[in-house]
Amino acid sequence: MSFELSLNTGTTPNLTLEEAVEAVATSGxxxxxxxxxxxxxxxxxxKAAALIAGAGLTATTLCRGGFLTPADHQGRRAxxxxxxxxxxxxxxxxxxxxxxxxxxxxxxxxxxAGSGGAAQKMSADKDILGARGRVAEGLxxxxxxxxxxxxxxxxxxxxxxxxxxxxVLSTLGEALDLAAPHPAETVGVVVDTFxxxxxxQLREMIARAGAEQRIAxxxxxxxxxxxxxxxxxxxxMMGDGYVDFPTISRWVAEAGYTGPVxxxxxxxxxxxxxxATTLETMTQRYEQLVLPALRGxxxxxxAPVR
Amino acid sequence: MSFELSLNTGTTPNLTLEEAVEAVATSGxxxxxxxxxxxxxxxxxxKAAALIAGAGLTATTLCRGGFLTPADHQGRRAxxxxxxxxxxxxxxxxxxxxxxxxxxxxxxxxxxAGSGGAAQKMSADKDILGARGRVAEGLxxxxxxxxxxxxxxxxxxxxxxxxxxxxVLSTLGEALDLAAPHPAETVGVVVDTFxxxxxxQLREMIARAGAEQRIAxxxxxxxxxxxxxxxxxxxxMMGDGYVDFPTISRWVAEAGYTGPVxxxxxxxxxxxxxxATTLETMTQRYEQLVLPALRGxxxxxxAPVR
Numbered sequence: 001m002s003f004e005l006s007l008n009t010g011t012t013p014n015l016t017l018e019e020a021v022e023a024v025a026t027s028g029x030x031x032x033x034x035x036x037x038x039x040x041x042x043x044x045x046x047k048a049a050a051l052i053a054g055a056g057l058t059a060t061t062l063c064r065g066g067f068l069t070p071a072d073h074q075g076r077r078a079x080x081x082x083x084x085x086x087x088x089x090x091x092x093x094x095x096x097x098x099x100x101x102x103x104x105x106x107x108x109x110x111x112x113a114g115s116g117g118a119a120q121k122m123s124a125d126k127d128i129l130g131a132r133g134r135v136a137e138g139l140x141x142x143x144x145x146x147x148x149x150x151x152x153x154x155x156x157x158x159x160x161x162x163x164x165x166x167x168v169l170s171t172l173g174e175a176l177d178l179a180a181p182h183p184a185e186t187v188g189v190v191v192d193t194f195x196x197x198x199x200x201q202l203r204e205m206i207a208r209a210g211a212e213q214r215i216a217x218x219x220x221x222x223x224x225x226x227x228x229x230x231x232x233x234x235x236x237m238m239g240d241g242y243v244d245f246p247t248i249s250r251w252v253a254e255a256g257y258t259g260p261v262x263x264x265x266x267x268x269x270x271x272x273x274x275x276a277t278t279l280e281t282m283t284q285r286y287e288q289l290v291l292p293a294l295r296g297x298x299x300x301x302x303a304p305v306r
Numbered sequence: 307m308s309f310e311l312s313l314n315t316g317t318t319p320n321l322t323l324e325e326a327v328e329a330v331a332t333s334g335x336x337x338x339x340x341x342x343x344x345x346x347x348x349x350x351x352x353k354a355a356a357l358i359a360g361a362g363l364t365a366t367t368l369c370r371g372g373f374l375t376p377a378d379h380q381g382r383r384a385x386x387x388x389x390x391x392x393x394x395x396x397x398x399x400x401x402x403x404x405x406x407x408x409x410x411x412x413x414x415x416x417x418x419a420g421s422g423g424a425a426q427k428m429s430a431d432k433d434i435l436g437a438r439g440r441v442a443e444g445l446x447x448x449x450x451x452x453x454x455x456x457x458x459x460x461x462x463x464x465x466x467x468x469x470x471x472x473x474v475l476s477t478l479g480e481a482l483d484l485a486a487p488h489p490a491e492t493v494g495v496v497v498d499t500f501x502x503x504x505x506x507q508l509r510e511m512i513a514r515a516g517a518e519q520r521i522a523x524x525x526x527x528x529x530x531x532x533x534x535x536x537x538x539x540x541x542x543m544m545g546d547g548y549v550d551f552p553t554i555s556r557w558v559a560e561a562g563y564t565g566p567v568x569x570x571x572x573x574x575x576x577x578x579x580x581x582a583t584t585l586e587t588m589t590q591r592y593e594q595l596v597l598p599a600l601r602g603x604x605x606x607x608x609a610p611v612r
Contacts, residue, residue, distance in 0.1 A: 105548055107548055108531060108548055111531055111532070126548050126549065126550045127550055127553070128503070128504070128550060129553070132506075159466060159467070160465060160466045160467070160504040160505075161465070161466070161467040161533065163503075163504035164504075164529060164531055164547075164548035165531055168504075170504050170505070170506065171506060173506070174506040177506075197434070197469075198434070198466040198469035198470075198474075198476050199466075199476070200438070200476065200477060200479070200480040200483075223470060225414060225417055225470055225471055226417070226536075226537065227467065227533060227537045229535060230532075231532065231533045231537075241470075242411055242413055242414055242432050242470035243432065244432045244433055244434060247433070247435070
């Protein structure tokens with residue numbers, strides 16, 4: 001079956017992997033996209049793999065590798081080591097798709113220090129071109145290792161509001177340029193509606209990504225306004241914000257993508273609610289706003305949200 | 307003189323035009339970029355022109371026209387009328403440069419209803435391609451009127467975080483494509499560091515803008531993190547955020563721009579402080595981080611901010 005729905009565990013951050021797997025299986029869905037810390041909490045990738053397979057699910061992606069922008073030797077080496085571990089974990093849980101958030105400017109690394117290993121002291125380095133160069137170098141170093149493990153490094157362009165602290169990679173076109181030196185089976189891209197919906201080159205770049213066989217995942221969630229106090233949590237349930245899902249979904253289908261569709265929503269209210277409710281709502285909204293366009297029957301833009 | 311500094315009154319929103327003019331003149335600067343509501347408060351564009359000229363200042367821009375995206379006939383007609391008034395006001399205060407914020411999606415118009423004439427009821431229209439089409443149409447309608455008045459319509463690409471509610475125009479490349487059918491003396495673009503610093507095509511598009519004679523204004527302010535609770539106020543004093551001013555300023559100079567440089571900072575703390583302090587700090591930071599690169603002597607990226 002094409003276009004099967006998958007729960008990214010970022011949508012249900014209060015659940016353990018075991019709880020998330022059970023919620024997904026109970027809801028009738030067949031796919032899950034876990035974050036790495038859930039694998040660790042579950043006792044490692046092997047146990048996580050057993051949990052996922054034991055419930056009859058498959059893993060659609062692993063979130064996440066990346067953060068390849070440290071300017072110092074030690075930081076770069078640690079980043080590569082972490083990415084190699086992520087590659088092994090992806091292979092172990094049976095997904096070929098390792099999502100890569102490439103990292104931000106050294107000057108902003110202290111902002112994420114609380115959430116994992118970044119620098120504690122503010123650097124003066126605001127050189128975005130240099131940071132992008134280090135991403136390209138790190139990627140080239142990781143490609144052979146990923147290929148050996150049958151894993152694809154999936155570049156995720158992030159919304160430009162995160163360019164300083166999370167990803168100096170902001171557009172699908174730039175992701176495809178970065179992927180270009182490498183085989184399509186080892187470096188791909190993810191189309192995440194929240195991050196790319198505003199891009200004037202979106203249609204053209206989705207078509208290019210398809211033609212180059214690089215679309216590794218389609219992730220859907222909405223762009224809400226006003227932005228949340230924590231900007232990361234501005235993602236919304238499909239239909240609640242400003243993304244034109246029928247149009248973008250049609251472009252993704254026209255580009256030849258037929259794989260699973262992941263729902264990844266960082267949003268305090270959704271994250272805090274009962275997972276069964278979230279799974280029910282996301283399935284309804286998906287079937288209303290996304291799936292018809294993927295299948296080639298586009299609902300009217302002004303159809304009311306149920 | 308090239309590269310003279312100008313105060314955009316968005317940086318000192320608590321001042322009347324008279325007060326802002328006085329603060330600028332006292333600080334030794336020679337230029338001001340007023341917002342339209344200050345003209346109205348001052349008793350109209352003619353009186354505003356007298357205030358500005360009376361203090362020996364020149365107006366570098368007028369903020370702002372635009373909001374050309376209403377989907378209904380009445381909304382479009384009102385938008386064109388408002389823009390024609392803005393064109394006349396720009397001519398009257400003696401600036402050729404009318405900054406245009408093109409407008410967002412009809413579905414988000416209710417969010418700005420409090421700040422001027424937008425729809426009160428939420429529309430379901432999230433069609434960004436349609437909205438962009440209406441911007442192109444509105445622009446074409448306004449060009450002859452602007453040309454008659456010797457005014458240039460200056461397209462401002464806004465940061466993609468404002469694509470839903472303020473401007474469906476997000477990149478300099480897209481602005482240049484939109485300008486392309488029209489003469490360079492009647493449709494230009496503004497390079498505002500806050501909005502475009504993250505763009506992977508920035509260098510190339512600044513060069514193109516210069517080659518096409520379309521750079522009407524260079525506006526500097528920083529991109530601060532974390533984003534402000536009101537996302538519009540995330541702009542910062544140069545040096546306080548993550549923008550690489552020496553690099554972008556060098557590109558602007560290489561593109562042949564030699565005009566004034568405007569400082570437009572929406573930031574609660576800066577907006578609330580004494581205008582003399584703001585003018586002093588912005589002049590210092592400008593001379594340290596921006597002007598040397600414009601003049602071709604680029605300070606080291608890791609030079610400490612004074």
